[in-house]
Amino acid sequence: MSTVIQRLLVFFIGIPLIILITAATFCNHIILHLTIVTVSLIATAELHKMVKARSFVQPLPFIMVLTVIIPLVTYCTVLFDLSSHWISLTFVATFLLVMAKEIFGYDKNTSSFEKSIQRISSSFFIIFYCGYLISYISRMTDWEQSSVLISFFLLLVFGSDSTAWLFGVLMGKNNKNIFKASPNKSIAGYIGGFAGPLIIGFICWKLNSYLSLQSLPSVLIISFFTALTSIIGDLVESVIKRSANFKDSGRVIPGRGGLLDSIDSILFSAPPFFLLTELFFGL
Numbered sequence: 001m002s003t004v005i006q007r008l009l010v011f012f013i014g015i016p017l018i019i020l021i022t023a024a025t026f027c028n029h030i031i032l033h034l035t036i037v038t039v040s041l042i043a044t045a046e047l048h049k050m051v052k053a054r055s056f057v058q059p060l061p062f063i064m065v066l067t068v069i070i071p072l073v074t075y076c077t078v079l080f081d082l083s084s085h086w087i088s089l090t091f092v093a094t095f096l097l098v099m100a101k102e103i104f105g106y107d108k109n110t111s112s113f114e115k116s117i118q119r120i121s122s123s124f125f126i127i128f129y130c131g132y133l134i135s136y137i138s139r140m141t142d143w144e145q146s147s148v149l150i151s152f153f154l155l156l157v158f159g160s161d162s163t164a165w166l167f168g169v170l171m172g173k174n175n176k177n178i179f180k181a182s183p184n185k186s187i188a189g190y191i192g193g194f195a196g197p198l199i200i201g202f203i204c205w206k207l208n209s210y211l212s213l214q215s216l217p218s219v220l221i222i223s224f225f226t227a228l229t230s231i232i233g234d235l236v237e238s239v240i241k242r243s244a245n246f247k248d249s250g251r252v253i254p255g256r257g258g259l260l261d262s263i264d265s266i267l268f269s270a271p272p273f274f275l276l277t278e279l280f281f282g283l
Helices: 003-023 026-054 060-079 085-104 116-132 135-140 146-171 187-207 216-244 259-281
Strands: none
Touching (some): 026 116, 060 085, 060 116, 060 135, 085 116, 135 259, 146 216, 146 259, 187 216
């Protein structure tokens, strides 16, 4: 099966399935939260493998526990209507535990601290990347129109990725190698990556009754910055893979590689989408 067909199957089957999960609102989107926890664990394992190839990092089970605690606590804040300060407190606690691991977690007679800075930096980077960033999707479930806004967010991200790919295939043959991190990406592809979300943002504003209550400029600004951070997320993932000498982060998704290869844009765009939506929509 060709890569193009695999990508199309993932697009036409995977995206509707994700939107359907988003629409299931019982128990404060428990299915979505369980999906986020699962994704966080798989992404942690993939990133840990890549980081370990080039640097020193703390053990995977320890990192997985600390990473998954953040989305779990985020769900609890939504479910029990707790302050978001609990999320920040959990994030700080994970950093302290990473530090404590270096102080108390090794045999003093055989272990040195030469690699402690690398282990601390690498471990906390994984926790931030796979645990903290994804928690912003969990925070979105606290909104009154959560299903609408999360679906809107996912459509913007998937739209950016899909139109970037389409524009690149159709018009990007002679304008590639813009960024060394991803030399196969083209100017046409990046134009498509911005055009898709802006068009989707306008269509959603016209068709959805809730989004129509908001100003068009605010919807387009959110769409633009979601596209921008989606593209940055994709490039950052490319930098990580090149640094670790990995072609793909894994083999979980046909035609796309690992899970991180598919959610890098989501991870980077979730925080700005959340913050801008709260700012412009008064949530």
